[in-house]
Amino acid sequence: MTKTPIQLNLRAARAKAGLSLSKTAELTGVSKAMLGQIERGESSPTLATLWKLAKGFHLPLTALIEDLAQTPETASPAQNHVVALQGSIRFRTVFAFDPILGAESFLLTLEAGQSHVSQPHDTGVIEDVFVVSGEMELLRNEKWHRLQTGDAMRFHADQSHGYRNLSDGTAQFYNTIHYPKTGVFTRPS
Amino acid sequence: MTKTPIQLNLRAARAKAGLSLSKTAELTGVSKAMLGQIERGESSPTLATLWKLAKGFHLPLTALIEDLAQTPETASPAQNHVVALQGSIRFRTVFAFDPILGAESFLLTLEAGQSHVSQPHDTGVIEDVFVVSGEMELLRNEKWHRLQTGDAMRFHADQSHGYRNLSDGTAQFYNTIHYPKTGVFTRPS
DNA sequence: AAAGCTTGTGCGCTATAACGCACAACGCTT
DNA sequence: AAGCGTTGTGCGTTATAGCGCACAAGCTTT
Structure with a gap:
């Protein structure tokens, strides 16, 4: 079962802050039950709910909804290209x-x-x-x-x-x- | 009445493409009535609906939901700072x-x-x-x-x-x- | 002027987001 | 073992997202 960015990012933000669903609900103003639904992919949050999450975690919206891949390290010698x-x-x-x-x-x-x-x-x-x-x-x-x-x-x-x-x-x-x-x-x- | 980024960005994307609500509904799979509600700020779209819009317009999600301000032009002479x-x-x-x-x-x-x-x-x-x-x-x-x-x-x-x-x-x-x-x-x- | 077409809005209905609460499961303390 | 607290899930209810459709308004064509 492939997970969407919002599922992964919300769980990661919560884990990083060391918060349970209950504590996160207090922090963000989104209900515990809804947080669980989002993480399990059972519900698609509205933009208003996404804003509550972003504000509660002090993150920009993009940090919740986008797939944050890694930029690779690069060496570019003077003779290249x-x-x-x-x-x-x-x-x-x-x-x-x-x-x-x-x-x-x-x-x-x-x-x-x-x-x-x-x-x-x-x-x-x-x-x-x-x-x-x-x-x-x-x-x-x-x-x-x-x-x-x-x-x-x-x-x-x-x-x-x-x-x-x-x-x-x-x-x-x-x-x-x-x-x-x-x-x-x-x-x- | 202050408008949110999603209101402004959706209207701007539609205007740029020269599409009516009806044509945009065909392009994105989001109903004409909903598009109007979003633009007038009467409804907060779900993430799933936002994806439909982004995909239809060939835009990243951020282009719809973020406030796209302008980076100012700058001159930085050699003796500066x-x-x-x-x-x-x-x-x-x-x-x-x-x-x-x-x-x-x-x-x-x-x-x-x-x-x-x-x-x-x-x-x-x-x-x-x-x-x-x-x-x-x-x-x-x-x-x-x-x-x-x-x-x-x-x-x-x-x-x-x-x-x-x-x-x-x-x-x-x-x-x-x-x-x-x-x-x-x-x-x- | 009448007819036809386009556009955006409003309404009522359906589907689902969002919620409060109960509860099962687990872990910790007595 | 019993009691308590924590955690996440599921359920039923409420609120609202999202929709199809009707219609008013405006514009174009006949």
Whole structure:
């Protein structure tokens, strides 16, 4: 008999707090009988009841209803996954997209004179740019912003944006893309 | 009359898909009358009904029940927020903790000979290390791992871990800490 | 103007969530 | 062994989720 996340999570929260059904009922305001029904999968709680549980245990709702799997540990050596983009811009995947964290990270290299304009991502996508070395510019809201080594910017990537390097040297930036809950299933390549 | 997240999110999902209550009922298997009740806040849907909605709209559950606020855009110049830690290690907050993304990012500087051992974070905390420059070592599972410029590692930070620089030069790394849903309320300073 | 279609709301009925309470089973104390 | 307290389950009752259907209102077509 497969158990649902709410069954497993409620039992785990209760065990972690070392509470019986009776004590949990006092803590959350949900009856002892209903708690037992939820844990045994005999009843599907309403959102109002879920809120009582979350509030009583001081947990966000997602901690009760979602399947909390584990993000694996990863080593990413410097020589990993270097690819070319559009015949010129180089990028390397530092951390591949992780569905639990909802994010992925790249190291991008802009040689002197190179530029790149990105298609807007889906609604709610947030992008971080941290300049590792060199000098570059970031296009946001039709305006170029100059960034130097150590500068960083966070912006809404669901709008048109781009990168360029007008300096004489090479620029590199560490680029993290955060996908919202609503958008993870439509992640572009 | 304040509306709950489920009211706003269901109406937004329907509007985005351009569907009437009738079409949405066909798509999700939840009756037209119930959809109206949910949107007007007249009924609290069960978890089973929420699943039908999420599945019909191809959305994760969280997208229906959580308050999806917006992460603000941020500029973080190189001279920002540089502080000393334990009288020796320098670090700068690049992106402060954001409750929506559940993450924060720092730039840490290890001078020659410096080391630092971190207390374990709460359960489920994930840490990313990307070496921006220099050479350093990362302590995980009682073992030191050597990292050079461009190397990166992702690891479970709820276990003892540390950093040290045994080289002759300075090392810098970009450090992102991801907090799990269940732990965001207990974030350490 | 009349007819037809779409949309959202309200109503009454059925199914089930949620509850209080009793009780079986178990463990601990006297 | 008897008594007491704790724990989880089951039952019957109440409240409400969820539904099909009718209908008012609005819009489009004839």
